[in-house]
Amino acid sequence: MRRSRTPRLLRPALLLLIATALVAPARADTVYRWVDVEGVIHISSEKPPAGVRVERIEVARLSAKHPTSRSTSGSATAPSAGSSAHTTPAQVAEREEVLGSLRTRECVIALESLDRLTSGATATSAAEIRRLQQTANLNCSRDPARRREQEEMAARLRVANGPGCVEARNRLASLLAPGSPASREQVKAQQDFVDSHCTAPVR
Numbered sequence: 001m002r003r004s005r006t007p008r009l010l011r012p013a014l015l016l017l018i019a020t021a022l023v024a025p026a027r028a029d030t031v032y033r034w035v036d037v038e039g040v041i042h043i044s045s046e047k048p049p050a051g052v053r054v055e056r057i058e059v060a061r062l063s064a065k066h067p068t069s070r071s072t073s074g075s076a077t078a079p080s081a082g083s084s085a086h087t088t089p090a091q092v093a094e095r096e097e098v099l100g101s102l103r104t105r106e107c108v109i110a111l112e113s114l115d116r117l118t119s120g121a122t123a124t125s126a127a128e129i130r131r132l133q134q135t136a137n138l139n140c141s142r143d144p145a146r147r148r149e150q151e152e153m154a155a156r157l158r159v160a161n162g163p164g165c166v167e168a169r170n171r172l173a174s175l176l177a178p179g180s181p182a183s184r185e186q187v188k189a190q191q192d193f194v195d196s197h198c199t200a201p202v203r
Helices: 012-024 089-117 126-139 144-161 162-178 184-197
Strands: 030-035 041-044 053-058 066-075
Touching: 030 089, 041 089, 041 126, 089 126, 089 144, 126 144, 144 162
Parallel strands: none
Antiparallel strands: 030 041, 030 053, 053 066
């Protein structure tokens, strides 16, 4: 019977190398989204505390604009040391772009909700206002110019979600319904209005 030529003293080292490869730390193409006990939404490249239910988002390598969710119900384990190992500057830049996009989304939704709920039109609670404010503070940009852009997006989102745009979209649907006597020009004018005024900047 032919024996392995691998020296016995090297075998533990090889096993350790294989085990390390199998439990490689999180790469730079992963970001995390979770909600804490207060209901505040967090977006981060660092794993949350152990036991937190987390949504792990894999950054699409070819397009940072379209991250895809890998898991929405997992529980986080304790973060491992050196989680940014084996990453390239391009991967880090791609991840940061996705982080910025996801944080902007949560920021804009929180700002729009705050504006709507504090207008007095809808009943709310102090706890909900506090949760939204903390989510905005955590995710909105600290850069004044970028923050203004996010506030403008929130204003557009409120218009898009408002009754005027609901009516406009319903009218467009009726114009497009089979048997509608609407002319092509009427349909185009209504479509242009919806596209210009009623398209939400974030979803």
